[in-house]
Amino acid sequence: EAQVTQNPRYLITVTGKKLTVTCSQNMNHEYMSWYRQDPGLGLRQIYYSMNVEVTDKGDVPEGYKVSRKEKRNFPLILESPSPNQTSLYFCASSPGTGQPSTDTQYFGPGTRLTVL
């Protein structure tokens, strides 16, 4: 089954304790992205990757890191989490066809993170 998976789905942690949220897709997609969703703000892009070893900042990258060592995986790293990073996080991937009307994104199930 074609899908985007994220782990963990739920995480409660404390300020300053490094954590990683994994994201994996089995569709051989070129493009992957991380979003956070907060009430009243919609989804905002954190980082994206157009291909292996190619990553770039989105709209809200502060406090996050990513890596893309393999095509299928795109982990999100919080080196020193803070309470304002409490949010619902989504990973997404798309084929990267270069055709705006067909290059739609598929989302993972989400990770609910609480930083105390």
Next chain:
Amino acid sequence: RKEVEQDPGPFNVPEGATVAFNCTYSNSASQSFFWYRQDCRKEPKLLMSVYSSGNEDGRFTAQLNRASQYISLLIRDSKLSDSATYLCVVNEFRGFQKLVFGTGTRLLVSP
């Protein structure tokens, strides 16, 4: 001004009703447009793309007006299962997909 604006709702409608959502976007260079559906605390899922000519998928009709920078979604014969949040999404496409999301319009369909 938000890049993509939607009425947050909620829209409360009875089963069988017709309901319409609107969305405006600020970037006139936007390339493509979508409606996504999001159930409570779950991932957004693509409902339909939106084309200038308008397009229909069963009970759902989407329309784009580039001159007014306006997108609409019409749902006919509402079902209980249509209850969800509908996200208006604009692709600013800068050589790669750059999606900008509205905050969503919540729909509640009641028996």
